[in-house]
Amino acid sequence: MPPNAASDGLPPAIVIPAAGVGARVGGERPKQYQYLGNAFLIDVTLERLARAVPGAALMVALGAGDGWWASTRSVAADSVRTCIGGATRAESVLNALQALALPEEHPVLVHDAARPCITGGDIHALMEGVGSSEAGGLLAQAVTDTIKEVDGARHVLATRDRSHLWRAQTPQLFPAGVLERALLRAAAAGAPVTDEASAVEYLGLKPLVVPGRADNIKVTHPGDLAMAAWLIEQQQQAGGAVT
Numbered sequence: 001m002p003p004n005a006a007s008d009g010l011p012p013a014i015v016i017p018a019a020g021v022g023a024r025v026g027g028e029r030p031k032q033y034q035y036l037g038n039a040f041l042i043d044v045t046l047e048r049l050a051r052a053v054p055g056a057a058l059m060v061a062l063g064a065g066d067g068w069w070a071s072t073r074s075v076a077a078d079s080v081r082t083c084i085g086g087a088t089r090a091e092s093v094l095n096a097l098q099a100l101a102l103p104e105e106h107p108v109l110v111h112d113a114a115r116p117c118i119t120g121g122d123i124h125a126l127m128e129g130v131g132s133s134e135a136g137g138l139l140a141q142a143v144t145d146t147i148k149e150v151d152g153a154r155h156v157l158a159t160r161d162r163s164h165l166w167r168a169q170t171p172q173l174f175p176a177g178v179l180e181r182a183l184l185r186a187a188a189a190g191a192p193v194t195d196e197a198s199a200v201e202y203l204g205l206k207p208l209v210v211p212g213r214a215d216n217i218k219v220t221h222p223g224d225l226a227m228a229a230w231l232i233e234q235q236q237q238a239g240g241a242v243t
């Protein structure tokens with residue numbers, strides 16, 4: 001493997017988009033500030049990231065006018081800084097990346113605040129799998145269900161070949177310069193960017209998928225918070241190795 005910041009022992013920086021409103025989960029506050037056990041969801045996510053990558057700088061993109069961050073545990077953490085996010089997840093990630101102002105080759109992990117069940121094992125598998133590759137990579141899971149294409153009334157139009165389909169998760173890992181160029185280029189072209197890899201693909205690069213755990217869920221719908229709390233309990237019972 002060629003020398004790079006990661007292999008030289010310099011930890012990746014970590015960008016955490018947390019500027020969403022959590023409309024699908026609902027509730028009186030954004031999902032990142034709802035409780036998982038006795039902690040805010042965002043504290044669980046940030047503490048797992050910080051534990052997995054000691055010494056990493058964490059940059060959290062917050063919604064403009066966020067009134068909750070000040071009540072988190074993470075507000076007091078030296079390694080955690082914040083910036084204002086944007087109208088889309090991609091804009092939030094770009095703002096955070098620019099706030100970090102990293103050298104071109106510096107590795108950057110991007111992880112949704114809304115994925116609190118991430119494990120150190122998965123983060124290290126991603127870092128080892130991707131190494132210093134220019135195209136970077138992401139955790140993902142191979143699709144195991146039969147895939148239906150449906151019309152607007154939910155009638156099946158076709159059954160799709162799933163043999164090359166994977167479900168993208170986060171973290172996703174890229175060199176800072178590649179990621180910034182990719183996000184800027186995709187934004188200028190109006191290309192749809194639902195994750196960092198889709199922006200990097202837009203540059204013509206092929207990010208690597210690294211198999212991740214099924215329990216790295218994104219809290220998206222009502223009920224997912226309870227599911228995440230249960231998954232964390234299971235991980236804790238399975239031992240410290242997973243967290």
Ligand SMILES: Nc1ccn([C@@H]2O[C@H](COP(=O)(O)OP(=O)(O)OP(=O)(O)O)[C@@H](O)[C@H]2O)c(=O)n1
Pocket residue numbers: 016017018019020021022023024025032061085086087088089090092093112113114115218219220
């Ligand atoms: N403008 C935005 C939109 C989303 N996110 C973040 O991106 C992650 C994944 O997005 P998603 O699950 O879609 O969160 P929300 O946008 O909050 O959810 P919803 O679409 O239900 O409102 C979350 O951590 C969310 O806070 C962000 O930083 N900036």
Ligand SMILES: C[C@](O)(CO)[C@H](O)COP(=O)(O)O
Pocket residue numbers: 089112167168169170194195196218
């Ligand atoms: C980035 C992501 O977590 C990959 O699965 C996901 O796309 C983010 O959710 P969104 O609903 O697309 O914002």
